[in-house]
Amino acid sequence: MTDFEVRVARADEHDVASAVFGEAMMFDATPSELGRQLFEPERALMATDDGQVIGTTRALTRDLSVPGGVVDAAHVTGVGVRATYRRRGVMSALIGRQLREVPEAIAVLWASEPAIYGRFGYGAAAWGTNYEIDLRRVGPTNDRIRPGALGVLTVDEALKELPTVLRRAQEQRPGVSGRSELRWQGHLEDKPDDRNGRTARQILVHRDEAGTITGYALWRGKMNWVPTGPANEVLVEELVAPDPTAYRVLWQHLLTMDLSAKLGYGYAAVDEPLQQLVSTPTALERRVGESLWVRVTDVPRALQQRQYAVPVDVVLDVTDDLIEANTGRFRLTADGSSVTCARTDDPADLSLPIGTLGATYLGGRPLTEFAPTGRVTEHTPGTLTRTTVAFTWPIAPVSLEIF
Secondary structure: OOOOEEEEOOOOOHHHHHHHHHHHHOOOOOOOHHHHHHOOHHHEEEEEEOOEEEEEEEEEEEEEEEOOEEEEEEEEEEEEEOHHHOOOOHHHHHHHHHHHHOOOOEEEEEOOOHHHHHHHOOEEOOEEEEEEEEOOOOOEOOOOOOOOEEEEOOHHHHHHHHHHHHHHHHHHOOOOEOOOHHHHHHHHOOOHHHOOOOOOOEEEEEEOOOOOEEEEEEEEEEOOEEOOEEOEEEEEEEEEOOOHHHHHHHHHHHOOOOOEEEEEEEEEOOOOHHHHHEOOHHHEEEEEEEOEEEEEOOHHHHHHHOOOOOOEEEEEEEEOOOOHHHOEEEEEEEEOOEEEEEEOOOOOOEEEEHHHHHHHOOOOOOHHHHOOOOOOEEOOOOHHHHHHHHHOOOOOOOOOOOO
């Protein structure tokens, strides 16, 4: 067993952190000045052996929409260990310390290898849908839409206009991450080397009759020819439209692009209304998979930060192998916007591990799903059903980006 140290990163260690993560993920890291500006060294941990950095993990300061609100959430990224130091406890030391020290009540991540993160109390809380759409078969419906107006923005214009639209989307759907001004700059950066043969990014917006932007789509095209003629490809990188008219108009435009045969979109929700906007739903090839994982780091604070679909009064017996303060019984009481959660000595109604709590936290997975496998146990008859209804949210969570 090799001895190693885990410490907080220094301000000048962005590039080495990127290099270690790139090596672990098998890509060549290309640090940028913007990336260095976004680096939060006080929120990055480095594992070192004899002065050499052998592993790293980072937590980004961002917020996240949850049922009924928007809260601070540690966005975990850049988790990697050099290949020559695998299976020596480096990742366990990094993640364990990170989870015990983050100030937020929840941490979230996209799991490159899902089998890893369940061991650390994370639960897959949101499912994403990847669409591959045959545009020649899809057939947009003939519904009459009061269209408003479509237009395009420059990056500078988008930096001013789009944050408000994203914030409105956060108010509607759980799982959506907010962006600072600097993070918006990084999100809209469009380097030619990153286009993979596609066009420059187009920033399409919908304006209502008053001229207010009510939705936007970020997309690219790619020219493609087959023996029968043009078969171009449309890639939708992000579509945010909290206004129903904007949603329909933007999709109608993208589904009817001239000379195009295929459209891809990788960040749809499982209840995405897109399937209602076409006459041939079978042309929407869908693949559903895990996207956002949630780790509750402070049980009472996390449960008080979200709202519940119906009133609930339940005692939860939670077990957490990493954070001792999370282990124990907690009484959760919610009625409308009033929510309290505190330790109690009262008998438990339900028992569950911290990972199950994370998996159900965004309202997209029912507690009853975990009962047959023993990941939630009912002690008071009827409590599981009532608590499941309270935790479930009518709009499925979705994450719009890999961070």
